Amino acid sequence: MGELMTTEELAEYLGMHQDVLRRMARAGRLPCYKLFGTRFRFRKSEIDEWIEAQRHMAERRREEKAEQIAEANRRAGIRANPTLSRLAELAGVSRSYYSQVMHGRIKKPKKLPRHW
Numbered sequence: 001m002g003e004l005m006t007t008e009e010l011a012e013y014l015g016m017h018q019d020v021l022r023r024m025a026r027a028g029r030l031p032c033y034k035l036f037g038t039r040f041r042f043r044k045s046e047i048d049e050w051i052e053a054q055r056h057m058a059e060r061r062r063e064e065k066a067e068q069i070a071e072a073n074r075r076a077g078i079r080a081n082p083t084l085s086r087l088a089e090l091a092g093v094s095r096s097y098y099s100q101v102m103h104g105r106i107k108k109p110k111k112l113p114r115h116w
Contacts, residue, residue, distance in 0.1 A: 004033070004041040013044070 007025075011018040022040065024030040031046040 003044045005044055005047075007040050007042075010042045010047065013047075 005013065007018050007021055010016075010021055014021070021030065025032040025034075025040045025042075031042070031050050033041045033043070035041055
């Protein structure tokens with residue numbers, strides 16, 4: 001078994017507001033036990049497992065999204081954008097100077113490298 005926590009204890013443990021946790025528990029998005037109709041109890045080990053599962057799910061979503069974007073770019077014939085550091089290196093200027101020029105903080109020089 002594991003230690004059962006009240007909503008207040010769980011809120012302190014996770015650094016979240018009690019009302020948010022109650023709403024998540026009512027919606028079935030948080031592992032919990034319901035006592036006396038309205039009171040919730042949470043097993044610490046289950047909460048820790050749930051947190052880890054959420055972390056892995058978020059990582060998988062990010063990876064899937066990156067793969068979708070890369071695949072769409074491949075189909076459209078778009079190559080990945082070079083990094084700001086690489087562009088600055090090609091231009092023969094510092095990274096911060098290149099960034100300021102590209103964001104309009106500094107006017108572009110009259111004679112520009114070919115790739116600008």
